[in-house]
Every structure is written in structure tokens, then in C-alpha cells.
Amino acid sequence: MTTFKDKSFYENELDGKRVLVTGGTNGGIGESIVKRLTRAGATVITTARKTPDEMSTSDLFIQADISTPDGTTKIVTEILERFGGVDILVNNVGGSSAPTGGVLAQRDLDWQLTFETNLFAAVRLDRGLLPPMLEQGNGVIVHITSIQSRFPGENTMAYSAAKAALTNYSKGLATELAPKGIRVNTVAPGSIETKAAERLIKRMAENLGTDYDGARQNLMDSLGGIPIGRTGRPEEVAELVAFLVSDRSSYIIGTEHTIDGGIIRTT
Template identity: 50%
Template structure:
């Protein structure tokens, strides 16, 4: 599956016309789909990635920045102010981990710090850099891309699961803090979603166990209780939800965690 989703292949209604959006990690997978969807909805978009410039939809401004690094988060916010003139919508999408068997015993302080920087503190730092402008406007929307691992921890990713759980607590706290000042904050927690990163995970699991990609995917979903809708998610599934949550159609929604997993999560 291609890691990049082009804007021209995505339908939109123009409901974000005039909005200025920042999406971190927007050149691959879920982030790329979110960028394409926001562009289709006629938002002006700036996106970031750790690596050099990749293929992004026409008109999208790219900044090479690692949102988990404090100086890069500040630089991305300054570039958004310079290029877009401000930020109305922020999607903190950067995340990920290195999967390890028996991850608690085999993860050192450096592993834990990397997971925290990537999956929690990156969002905290960018929010902190962007929020003053939103507060001055008295309006804005922040979306934190979390994971169902925040609800049902993954055995091979203790640091990742813990960081995403912490992101949920932080996100709810921030939502309560800024709601009265016109800022909405919500979380989107995808389940098993077919991205290039997920494909890499399936390939590594298959190589380790001597199976194939489809077997690795089936074993992962079965270990999580299976997917009642009988298919994994796609980046476009996630992007459609994000586009709704940042729009005025969701004007009375804040502090909520939207699990989008085809019914996989076993807890209500």
C-alpha cells in the first residue's frame, strides 16, 4: 500500500475553507491521509516529518522537524505562524515505537525516554508552542492521535502503551483547562490500521516467527480479541474522523477519546 495519499483522490465539502492547519508526521500513513483530507476540505496545511521532504499534496507547506525535540517543535510553530499567519487546527500525529519481546525487562531508560518523547512530550511541546496564538484568537482545535494501546496495553510495547495512556490523561486535562477560552481538544485512538509502519511490523513479526505477512496480521488481531468488522482500518478511515472533529460540526465536542477500531476494543 502506498504511504502517500494524494489530495486529488479524496473528496471534500469545503467545510474547512479559511482554516489553517498543522499536521505532524504528515508524509506517511495516517498523517498523510489526514493532510490529504484537510486539503480536500480546503484548509491551508503545513506538515512536518523527521526526514527530508517527501511527496505531499500541492500547496502543502513542508517543514523538516522532529516534533519530539523541543527546539524543532518551537521552530515548526514559528514556521506555521510565518507561512500560514497562525494556526486554527493542530493535529499531533507523530508517534511510534520499537517493538520488543518482554519489553519491560529489555527496555532501558533510553528506550523509555524515546517512547515518552515521541508519543507524549512531542505533543505537549507543540501544543505549548501553538496554544498562545489560539488563545489570543479565542478559538482553535487540537487533536491528539493516540492508540487503542492506551486502553489495552501491547505486550511488546510497554513504553508506547504507557506513553499513549499518559497522552490520554494529558489531553483530557488540557481540554478542561482551555475549553472556556474557545479551544477544543480531543483524542482519536486507532486500532489495527494498515500503514507502511504497520506493514514493516507485520514483516518483522513474520520473519521472526517463520510465517508470512497475512499470518502475522491475523495473529496480531486475534491476540487483541479480533476485529468484529472483519477488516483492519485504513488511514482514510482515521482521516475522515479527524476532519469531522476539527470542523464546526463538532463544535460542542471536547475532552473525548474516539476509539476507531472496527469494534476490536473489548472494554466499553
């Protein structure tokens, strides 16, 4: 009998599964999720606004701006036509370009664009890709949220609010879909050292007149410190997602899983 300790089980546990991971390029959490689920045997489709050079001919990549209704419609249409649907959906895309300077510096458009990217994109993709899951009576959805939803700052107010809304929406969705065989959970990363984060830390180092390690420490201090003493790695988030989309987590439904090295100190 196969057990969870068997290495072959982990390598092949997603054989035959069709997966969509949004925002799966550019050295971020999404890319690590794509690689991890591919190693587990899944057929993993991903999306991004721009087509990376290495994916220019890949039939597992869909170029689309997920923050627009047209973009999500394109993704849903292509997946249904080419793959008949997905068994696993990981809504990973997120972020905000809202200006710094507090609430008075942020226009209606800044708030709207932030919610389009961080909430409505997930809602539209869920709605478009749920029918085949419902028809087959099983499926898994994971929404990537953020610990920012629990401590908004003046420069992350819109982003924090959008991620909090995504968490709340996910809980309601999980309750509705659990009796129909579909599991929904969320993952809330803390400070993860993606390629984008590395670029941010380099800019901070230049502005502060310090080195990379000093700027990273400054960033950790701004979060109130990270008890584990370091930032997270994208592949650590990917490992958590791999567990949540597998049958190993079959009784986990409607919960948010924080992965932040201990930043959040409340239950």
C-alpha cells in the same frame, strides 16, 4: 441554507483554515489526514524527520525531529513567522523504538525517548501554538493516541504508558481551554493498515512461513480478534479527524474517540 447533507459543504467546510498535521508523510495516518483536510479546503502544513522527495520544494512542509525540544521550537517558530499560527492542530506523531523483552530490557533512555515522542512533543507544540488561538478566541486540537493505552503488553509498556498520559493530559487541557473557545479531543486508532503496518505484516509472514493474509490474521488474533473482521484503513481515521476538527462537532469536547473495528469491548 447550507446543510450537512450538501456535498459542497463537506468539500469547503475548512476553507481559510490553517492546519498543522505532524508526521504527515510515508503512507500513514498522518498523510491520509493531510489529504482529507486539504480536500476540505484547508491550508495544511505537515512535518517529518526527513524531507520526502516529492516535498523537497514545498512551502507547506517543515523538516524537524518532533521528539526534541529543538525540533518543536523550529516548527513553532516557522509557523508563527510564515502563517501567524494555526486554527487546527493535529498531533499525529507517535511510536516507539523501545526493545522487546519486557521491562528489564528497557532502559531509562528507551522510556524517555518514547515519552518525548508520544507526550512531550504534543505538549510543546500545544504550548507554542496556543497563544494565537487564545488571541482569536477559537481553535481545535486533536491528539492521536492509541487503544494500546488501555491494554499494555510487555513489549509496548512504555508506548502504552505514554499514550495513556497523552489521553489524561488531553482531558485536562480540554477542560482548561473549552471556556476560551478552543476544543480538544483525542482519537485512539486500533490496528490500522498503514505502509508501516504492511511492512510489519510482511516480516511476520516471512517469520511464520505463511502468506500475507495469514500473517494479517495472526496479527488480528493476537489482539483478541477484530469483530468487524478486518484491519482499519488510514483514510477511515482521517475521516473521523475531519469530523472532529469541523464545526459539525462543535459540542464535542474532551472525549476520546476509539476507532478499532470493535477490539475494545468495554465502555
